[in-house]
Each structure stands twice: as C-alpha cells, then as structure tokens.
Amino acid sequence: MKIPVFWDEVQLLHDPAAELSNGRLVAYAEKPARARAIFDTLAGSGLVEIQAPGRLDEALLHTVHDAAYIALLRGAWADWLKEGCSGDAMAGCWPVRGQRDVPLTRVQARLGAACFDAGTPITAHTLAAAEAAAAIGQAAGSAVAQGARLAFGLCRPPGHHAGRDYMGGYCYFNNAALAVEQLLASGADRVAVLDVDYHQGNGTQDIFYARPDVFFASIHCDPASDFPYYWGRAEETGSGPGLGTTLNLPLSRGTDWASYEPALQAALCAIRRFQPRALVISYGADTFEADPISHFRLKTEDYRRMGAAIAELEFPMAVVMEGGYDIGALGANVLLFLEGLAQR
Ligand code: Q9C
Ligand code: ZN
Helix, strand or coil: CCEEEECCHHHHHCCCCEEEECCEEEECCCCHHHHHHHHHHHHCCCCEEEECCCCCCHHHHHHHCCHHHHHHHHHHHHHHHHCCCCCCECCCCCCCCCCCCCCCCCHHHHHHCCECCCCCCECCCHHHHHHHHHHHHHHHHHHHHCCCCEEEECCCCCCCCCECCEEECCECCCHHHHHHHHHHHCCCCCEEEEECCCCCCHHHHHHHCCCCCEEEEEEEECCCCCCCCCCCCCCCCCCHHHCCCEEEEEECCCCCHHHHHHHHHHHHHHHHHHCCCEEEEEECCCCECCCCCCCCCECHHHHHHHHHHHHCCCCCEEEEECCCCCHHHHHHHHHHHHHHHHCC
C-alpha cells in the first residue's frame, strides 16, 4: 500500500527575501527548495502516491483561526501596497504584553499585533501558499478519517508556531490543527498530536491548551536557549478542562539519538494512556545534526528509528511537515521517517 502524500505546487510561490537572525537580516531559511527537495525524493521513491488536496473548508479554517486574523492575512498584501510600502509585508513595531487594546488601522500595526517575531513576511503569493498548506493539513486528516493508516501532508509554509490569531516562526495557518479538527469533525472523540520539530509547537499548544479532547506532546530544544523562547517549559501542562493534556519535553542543545529516544518513549507512553482515535504528527527534520538553524545531533538513520518507534502505537496517523532546513539531507530525512512509520 502506497502512502498518500498531499501536495500543491502553489506552495512553492511563497518566497520571502529575509528574516531577522541574531541581529542581522539574513536570507529566509524556509525556502521553496525545501519542499521541492522533499517532493522529488518522495516522488522518486515508489513508496508514495501523490495526491492533490481537496478545497480548503472555510468553516474548518474558522474553527482553528480567528475570523479577524484570517481577514488580516487575506488583505495584508493589498493593504501593504495601498499604504505605499515596498518589500515584503511585515511589522517593524509590536505591542508589549499587558497593553490596553487599541483600534489599529495601518496594516503595519495590525501585523505587529498578530505576530511574535519577524519570521512571517507576506509576499504577493503567501496567502495562496498558506491556504494550500492548510488544505493539505485538512486533506491528511481527512484521509485518516476515511481509513488510511498513514497519510503525509507535504505542507509549506509550516504551521505549528501559528496560534488562533497570530503567526510566527515561518507559520501562518496551523496545518496540524486543521488535521486535528478535521478528524474531530469526522467523528473521532479524542485526537493526540506529537510534535517532534526542533522548536516547540507553541501555536498548536495554545490552540488546544484548554481542550480535554486533544492531547499535545512536544519534544523540542529547551526554550531557555532556543526559539520560541516564551513557550515550551515542562511546567506548561494545559489549563481548565485541558489540564494534563499538554506535555512538554524540553531537551538541551547537543541532544543525539541516545538522549532523544527516552523522551520519545515518554511521549509515546503518555499518548497511549490518552487512548486517542488518531495521531497527528508535526514532523520537523530540523533536529538533524547539520541543520543550519538548530542544535540537535540526530542522523539520517535516526529518523527511521523515530518512525519505527512511533509506529508501535496502534493508532492511524496523519503526518504534517513542519521545519527542517538542511536541504541536501531533507528528502532522505523525510523518506526514512515515513519508511519507519510504514513498517507495521
Ligand atoms: N537564528 C520552524 O521550524 N528563527 N520554525 C530562529 C535562527 C525562527 C522555526 C532564528 C525559527 C522558526 C517551523
Ligand atoms: Zn522547527
């Protein structure tokens, strides 16, 4: 059985010029070539069947994201041009925590209030790419809801840093959350998310923080040293009816497979206890030893081990693509993970 892979080449058109990194404007790391490399490797593998996603469901998108936030993203590029700005649309001014809510008119100000870093520039094609990625998240969830044991959403831009009404960390819409909501809408009563990207999945955590029906587990680099800094401590465990349904497993820089594997087993154990109907995996290959913006030391063969360990869970799985920036190894790091997951 071939693994369904959802893909839309519109995603390649999103190509921001630059991001802020350690005090400098540098070339944007979340490049179109990432998705192209993954697509080429998977398409040439014989393991997958490439499929177009269905139409993005407006109601589902509004289940995950705030209406005003969706409208902001949809209008941002036109507003930016109308206000006479050039370059990619991005904020250069941000409100601080606890500030009084004030009405904002300039798109520059509205963007500032809806993001937590300078990692989400908006170009002429960003919205189309982000909507395609969201549709792909939805399609991966839908395939699993319809009986697939494993499906892969080749999403770009990624999604796990995007919350209900904010963007950040290269993410605009939360593709994994769309997969979750699609599964819940199709009758699953409990869904778990396992986020193995190097960076903590703050957006997914926030979206489901008070929810008893969605378990969120994230294994990531300690936010004391790494992005997204303001989320991802072990003490963050959920709130209200969702207390106990969030699990953060921060690891230190330099983590290799020997120190990663026990955290993975702890996450799998907690997910098993939750007894979900399905699992959504936010897969990032930025835990790779040569990743240009990250500091773990996993090797290409470790991704097959990771996939095989997760495959021990009996639940059907929808994988959505998050980060991973070493373009040379990215295709293999995705393919081996899917091979590991499929060997059951
Ligand atoms: N010097 C994802 O992997 N910038 N997002 C870090 C690096 C943000 C990563 C600065 C990294 C965001 C989906
Ligand atoms: Zn990441």
